Amino acid sequence: MQLVPVTGVRQAPESPEWEAVDIDPQFLLAGHIPSGWVEFRMRAGSRQLMRMRLYLDRGAGFHEADCIELGTVATVRPVEQRAVFFLPPDTCRLRLDPMERPGRFTFDDVTVRRVHRFELPARALYRRWLSLPGSTIRRTTVLLSELRALIGPDGLRAPRVLATPGYPPDVAPSPAELARQYTVWIRRSEARAADQKRLRATIAGLRRTPTISVLVPVHNAAERWLRRCIDSVLAQSYPYWQLCLADDASSAPHVRQVLEEYAARDARITAIFRPVNGHISAASNSALDAAQGDFIALLDHDDELAPDALLHVAALLNEHPDADMIYSDEDKINEDGVRQEPFFKPDWSPELLLSHMYTCHLGVYRTELVRRIGGFRLGFEGSQDYDLVLRLTEQTDRIYHIPRVLYHWRRHPGSAAASADAKPYAYAAAHRAIREALHRRGAVATVEEITEARGNFRVHYAVSNQPLISIVVAAPNTGVIDPDCIRALFDRTAYPNIEVIVVHDGRNDEQLRDLLTFWHTQEPKRFRVESLRTPARRSRLMNHGADCASGDLLVFLHGDVAVGTADWLDEMAGYALREEIGAVGPVLLRPDGTIDHAGFVLGIAGGIGHPFRGFPAHHPGYFNRLLIPSNVAAVSSTCLMVRCQAFHAAGGFDDELSGAIGDADFCLRLRQRGHRTVLLPYVRLCHYAPEPEVEKTAPRQMSLLRRRWATYVDHDPYYNPNLTRTRSDYSLRI
Structure with a gap:
């Protein structure tokens, strides 16, 4: 097809390249447009990052909802891009947007040809089936599970890319791209949820219909937003609710008028008028005093509930009647009613909660438990709900997450949703709430606020008595030990009480032998060498090193990793020494300054994903996940700390597994024993040579991991199901 420049792009002078002159270059594709399943091919290259998108005009112009992601290119030499997708028959024009920034690029050989709907997918599936180990039944089972991860709720006819060979490393989606994705996500994911017949059937099928009291503290709310707030409760598809509106002595006369009007309209609405302003904690307690429901839900006076919010809460309570706390995903809505910035949250993550009030909206709590712990405490205004949740979760572990935007x-202007600096007092209250929570729990720790991300914190646990830490450096036949790795352990590590154990497979390597001899001479009390005298996987070498270790804490470290900051062991040990924590890992950086490892996500493309891989080191991550401690399904044994007792109780590493698969298996066995895995993203080490063995062994070993841990592979508890399952960049599943 012929490229016809439309806007923001021109032929580069004296060059075969094109040049984008602004942030939105566009081409029209001139030529015959087939319909149905098509294969799109082109060659593209650029010094700049190219994030290519194809827009469809289906008779009403080009819209974000009809857009297909074609992938990204970041190589100067042109490479072939190929994608297979469904073109609706009413498509009359195609627009190709090559990138989102000025720069030069190459485009040529653009073709769009019709294919049989099963032609290319069938070939790819057959090749994948042949590569899997085991019997015919086993191969088929694994393949079907991978397909479930790749196909979203709209099925195969969704206008999406099914195959993009050679897809480059993940790059953070731009704000514009995230906004576009969310527009598409809303249209596709929420349309069927609004089916009224199905909603009525859901309500009729509920065995339990608990009353949910919605608490709304009110103070001088703008009439427009106050009415929208109350109307969103009246519009609930679930009818068994009570609305408790507590006016905190508002000076604006319209507030009383509006509250009295709605209270007279519906008997389920209770209006309370406080004679004296006491601020939001006191007003929330007044609403709590009036609550008659089994559960309370918190709603701010200018926010809105999704129409089916309380129905989804009731449905969960029917499935889990023991629930004490329920929270959902959320988004922001502007003055024009446009929804943006969705926050798709993980399931219950205690370390993340101590870093950020991530559960926030919608929060639903058992009324009796809230009253038992004293309701909302005065003095925590602005973070009174954060303080409440920290206290409440010390009393119960019956906490459930609804992965829906409710x-x-x-x-x-002036709202906390619009500016992080709108309510500075809220951050001081949050800081205090965390400190008091740690004190109640008997933890000796300090709390650091992240200045570049207000409302986010890091908890630093003190390490008492400096227990011995055994650092196990495994050197299989395919592995290397960088001299700087060992030197940094002794010269650039502040923690003094360490022993370094190098475990190798007995190979006759003169360079390795000289290195080990040198350090045995330099550090005779803190350095030793163990040999299995037989070829072995890294997992077996690590297990042997753990058996030989004397420390209370174990650190497994690859020989091609260099220590960054001097306090890395202190930070990791503070977490690893806690009984509820299992494995602790840092972020690993590549030599070029990009991220190599930041925990694992299970179930990406049916396997194990590397979130944020390829992102620049300074990137904050999805909702600041690269700034604050959080729980993850697994971390890499490239650098992993764990208590010696917990390691042996879990059975160590599986000798038959290696790389990311072996690490995930080990961390899941720790989880099975009640120990959480933690990522500390501010602890950073440099990984010089990422292991190739993961890719080599993944097809054979992934089926074993799935057999053991199918529940977690199908649903990683720390990765929201509304996020993509084909990449690790935290973009939306559309």
Whole structure:
């Protein structure tokens, strides 16, 4: 097809290249447009990152909802891009947007040809089936599970890319791309959920219909937003609710008028008028005093509930009647009613909660438990709900997450949703709430606020008595030990009480022998060598090193990793020494300054994903996940700390597994024993040579991991199901 420049692009002078002159270059594709399943091919290259998108005009112009991601290119030499997708028959024009920034690029050989709907997918599936180990039944089972991860709720006819061979490393989606994705996600994911017949059937099928009291503290709310807030409760598809509106002595006369009007309209609405302003904690307690429901839900006076919010809560309570706390995903809504910035949250993550009030909206809590712990505490205004949740979760572990956007947080000038600096007192209250929570729990720790991300914190646990830490450096036949790795352990590590154990397979390597001899001479009390005298996987060498270790804590470290900051062991040990924690890992950086490892996500493309891989080191991550401690399904044994007792109780590493698969298996066995895995993203080491063995062994070993841990591979508890399952960049599943 012929490229016809439309806007923002021109032929580069004296060059075969094109040049984007602004942030939105566009081409029209001139030529015959087939319909149905098509194969799109082109060659593209650029010094700049190219994130290519194809827009469809289906008779009403080009819209974000009809857009297909074609992938990214970041190589100067042109490479072939190929994608297979479904073109609706009413498509009359195609627009190709090559990138989102000025720069030069190459485009040629653009073709769009019709294919049989099963031609290319069938070939790819057959090749994948042949590569899998085991019997015919086993191969087929694994392949079907991988397909479930790749196919979203709209099925194969969704206008999406099915195959992009040679897809480059993940790159963070731009804000514009995230906004586009969310527009598409809303249209596709929420349309069927609004089916009224199905909603009525859901309500009729509920065995339990608990009353949910919605608490709304009100103070001088703008009439427009106050009405929208109350109307969103009246519009709930679930009818068994009570709305408790507590006016905190508002000076604006319209507030009383509006509250009295709605209270007279519906008997389920209770209006309370406080005679004296006491701020939001006191007003919330007044609403709590009026609550008659089994559960309370918190709603701010200018925000909105999704129409089916309480129905989804009731449905979960029917499935889990023991629930004490329920929270959902959320987004922001601007003054024009446009929804943006969705926050798709993980399931219950205690370390993340101590770093950020991530559960926030919509929060639903058992009324009796809230009253038992004293309701909302005065003095924590702005973070009174954070303080409440920290205290409540010390009393129960019956906490459930609904992975749906049930709450719309109003964004307008002066709101916390619009600016992180709108309510500075809230951050001081949050800081205090965390400190008091740690004190109640008997933890000796300090709390650091992240200045570049207000409302986010890091907890640093103190390490008492400096227990011995055994650092196990495994050197299989395919592995190397960089001299700087060992030197940094002794010269650039502040923690003094360490022993370094190098475990190798007995190979006759003169360079390795000289290195080990040198350090045995330099550090005779803190350095030793163990040999299995037989070829072995890294997992077996690590297990042998653990058996030989004397420390209370074990650190498994690859020989091609260099220590960064001097306090890396202190930071990791503070977490690893806690009984509820299992494995602790840092972020690993590549020599070029990009991220190599930041924990694992299970179930990406049916396997194990590397979130944020390829992102620049300074990137904050999805909702600041690269700034603050959080729980992950697994971390890499490239650098992993664990208590010696917990390691042996879990059975160590599986000798038959290696790389990311072996690490995931080990961390899941720790989880099975009640120990959480933690990523500390501010602890950073440099990984010089990422292991190739993961890719080599993945097809054979992944089926074993799936047999053992199918529940977690199908649903990683720390990765929201609304996020993509084909990449690791935290983009949306559309």
